Structures are given as C-alpha cells and as structure tokens.
Amino acid sequence: MTLQTLIVERHDAVTLVRLNRPEALNALNGQLMDELTAVLDETEADPTVRCVVITGSDRAFAAGADIKEMASKSYAEVFTEDFITRNWERVTRCRKPVVAAVAGYALGGGCELAMMCDFIIAADNAKFGQPEINLGVIPGAGGTQRLTRFAGKSKAMDMILTARMMDAGEAERCGLVSRVVPLAELISTAMEAAAKIAALSPNSVMIAKELVNAAYETPLSQGVKTERRLFHSLFAFDDQKEGMAAFVEKRPAKFTGK
Numbered sequence: 001m002t003l004q005t006l007i008v009e010r011h012d013a014v015t016l017v018r019l020n021r022p023e024a025l026n027a028l029n030g031q032l033m034d035e036l037t038a039v040l041d042e043t044e045a046d047p048t049v050r051c052v053v054i055t056g057s058d059r060a061f062a063a064g065a066d067i068k069e070m071a072s073k074s075y076a077e078v079f080t081e082d083f084i085t086r087n088w089e090r091v092t093r094c095r096k097p098v099v100a101a102v103a104g105y106a107l108g109g110g111c112e113l114a115m116m117c118d119f120i121i122a123a124d125n126a127k128f129g130q131p132e133i134n135l136g137v138i139p140g141a142g143g144t145q146r147l148t149r150f151a152g153k154s155k156a157m158d159m160i161l162t163a164r165m166m167d168a169g170e171a172e173r174c175g176l177v178s179r180v181v182p183l184a185e186l187i188s189t190a191m192e193a194a195a196k197i198a199a200l201s202p203n204s205v206m207i208a209k210e211l212v213n214a215a216y217e218t219p220l221s222q223g224v225k226t227e228r229r230l231f232h233s234l235f236a237f238d239d240q241k242e243g244m245a246a247f248v249e250k251r252p253a254k255f256t257g258k
C-alpha cells in the first residue's frame with residue numbers, strides 16, 4: 001500500500017509511525033485509519049518488529065476525527081459503514097506493544113487513539129481534550145470509557161462535559177500519561193523506551209501487556225490468579241532460563257523469543 005497520510009520509519013526492531021496530515025492537524029480521516037490498520041497488520045505479522053511508536057507532529061498528535069469528512073454523514077451511513085468500529089480499533093488488538101508519543105493537540109479521536117496505545121509519553125506542549133460536546137456529539141472512539149478508567153469520574157466528567165483541554169502536567173498528575181519530557185526529547189525518549197522493550201523477551205512483553213490490559217476487565221482475585229498462571233507459564237520458555245542465567249553470570253541476556 002502506498003501511504004499518503006502516514007510516514008513509517010524502521011529503526012532496528014522498532015517501527016515509528018508518524019501521522020502526517022499537517023494541513024488538518026493530523027485529523028483522523030478514513031484513509032488515515034485504513035492506512036494505520038494496514039501498517040499495524042504488517043508490523044504484527046513481521047517477527048523482526050518488536051515494538052511500535054505512534055506519533056504526530058510538534059503541533060498536533062491528532063486534532064480528532066476529521067470533522068469535515070464526518071459532518072454530512074447520515075445516521076444510515078455511520079451505522080451501515082460501522083463508523084469507528086470498522087477501522088479505528090486495530091491498535092487495541094495489537095499483541096506487540098504500542099507507545100504513543102504525543103506533542104501538541106491530542107483532541108477527540110486523537111486523545112482516544114493515544115489512549116488505545118499501551119502508554120503515552122507526552123511532550124511538555126501536549127494538550128489533551130475530548131471536545132466533541134462542542135460539536136453536538138460525544139466522544140465516539142472510547143473516550144467516555146477509557147478516560148474515566150484512567151483519570152477517574154470527576155476528571156472525565158469535567159473534560160467531556162466542559163470540553164476543556166488539559167496540559168501535559170495535569171495529564172501526568174491524573175494518570176493519563178506515564179511521563180512528560182521536553183518537546184525536543186519526545187521522539188528520542190519514546191524510541192529509547194521502545195528499543196528497551198524490543199530487546200526483551202517478546203513472550204514476557206506480550207504476556208505482561210495482555211495482563212495489564214486485562215486488569216481493566218477482570219476482578220482483582222481473578223486477575224491475580226491469571227497472572228500467577230501466566231507467570232508460571234513463562235518458565236516453559238528458554239528466555240526465562242537465559243534471563244536468569246544472564247543475571248547470575250553478570251552478563252547481558254540474549255533473548256530469542258523461544
């Protein structure tokens with residue numbers, strides 16, 4: 001597929017995906033979401049890719065779903081084409097880790113896309129918001145559910161009902177983002193985190209990711225029980241023997257995914 005709305009770069013075992021519609025502050029239109037789905041399909045199928053970073057520009061991660069494309073759609077159209085569900089949620093089905101590196105605006109669907117990733121590293125100029133209420137609609141790509149789980153009811157209500165934006169510091173304090181870094185260091189920090197993940201045992205990484213995500217859907221006792229079983233299961237892989245032997249022998253581990 002020839003990509004027109006994304007720039008994809010390969011850095012060793014990490015794929016860096018840049019959302020690239022500068023004329024629309026990276027508004028997420030159908031073409032961009034189709035291309036993102038295709039790129040994530042490819043990275044999932046490629047065993048040499050171990051981690052994905054999604055970013056935008058310094059000015060905008062993404063300013064939401066494309067309002068100009070969406071404005072004239074009828075109910076019949078959005079229902080029949082399964083708008084959002086059809087091509088927005090591929091990132092939530094990735095087994096490999098996906099890091100969002102957010103600078104500038106992450107609004108509406110942009111904030112929702114970032115929240116679909118495994119964690120968010122924000123530049124100090126990042127602004128998060130769910131302003132859909134200003135348009136006579138509501139968040140439609142998971143914002144009412146994910147923001148509430150990450151930031152709590154009061155913050156989610158405040159953001160979604162008033163449409164205000166929060167800055168990077170507030171986003172970090174409320175648990176929406178994992179860390180805030182100067183804008184100039186955003187990509188290097190995200191790529192460093194991704195490279196660290198990419199060098200680990202892919203089995204441990206995938207299982208850890210699966211369990212953290214499951215914590216949102218599972219009662220604590222069940223989640224801990226599943227964690228224990230999967231912890232035990234990792235002893236079936238060579239990587240567990242290698243990781244622990246490397247520690248004892250005071251050398252770097254060489255993980256093979258076996």
Ligand code: CAA
Nearest residue numbers: 023024025027063064065066067068107108109139140141
């Ligand atoms: N869709 C389409 N185009 C958009 C866009 C969007 N979400 N956001 C910005 N653009 C376009 C603008 O129309 C403008 O294009 P033109 O020059 O052709 O007019 C260009 O990007 C630059 O934007 P502005 O001139 O508005 O830039 P600004 O610096 O003055 O303001 C902004 C920046 C505050 C982010 C403002 O653009 C804005 O409020 N954008 C819309 C944010 C929004 O409402 N997002 C939610 C969308 S709905 C949604 O996402 C539904 C869902 O849950 C799935």
